[in-house]
Amino acid sequence: MAESLKQQSGIRLMALVQNHHAEILDREKNNDKFIHLYNTGTYWVAFEQSACQLNRIFPNCGIFLFKVDDRPEYVVMASVLCEEVDAYFRKHIVRCDEGDYKVLAVSGLQAREYGRWHMEAVRTVL
Numbered sequence: 001m002a003e004s005l006k007q008q009s010g011i012r013l014m015a016l017v018q019n020h021h022a023e024i025l026d027r028e029k030n031n032d033k034f035i036h037l038y039n040t041g042t043y044w045v046a047f048e049q050s051a052c053q054l055n056r057i058f059p060n061c062g063i064f065l066f067k068v069d070d071r072p073e074y075v076v077m078a079s080v081l082c083e084e085v086d087a088y089f090r091k092h093i094v095r096c097d098e099g100d101y102k103v104l105a106v107s108g109l110q111a112r113e114y115g116r117w118h119m120e121a122v123r124t125v126l
Helices: 004-030 049-056 080-091 110-125
Strands: 034-039 043-047 062-068 071-081 094-098 103-106
Touching: 004 034, 004 043, 004 049, 004 062, 004 071, 034 049, 043 049, 043 080, 049 071, 049 110, 062 110, 071 080, 071 110
Parallel strands: none
Antiparallel strands: 034 043, 034 103, 043 071, 062 071, 094 103
């Protein structure tokens, strides 16, 4: 059963990235105060600046890289099990709650902090 849920989560993640990567990456441009989260079934995932912010809250989150055609550098994604993030939701204000998409307000993220985190994430994963 657990393996089936992970497979379904992987399929939902692939569909999210394939069908919505432009919209997701557009949300992340100059994003320094929010975490945009997407539910894949088993995990909540975040990309780029949101992933950096999620990694601040959940230092043991999974970090993954992928490429998209219209972007030369790697896109960084962070993932956290739903149970862990759901517990966080109960203690914090969710600014936008659309079921499988949520937005959390967080403290500001400086561009150089994000840049260092992104380089380190890519270096660590590769």
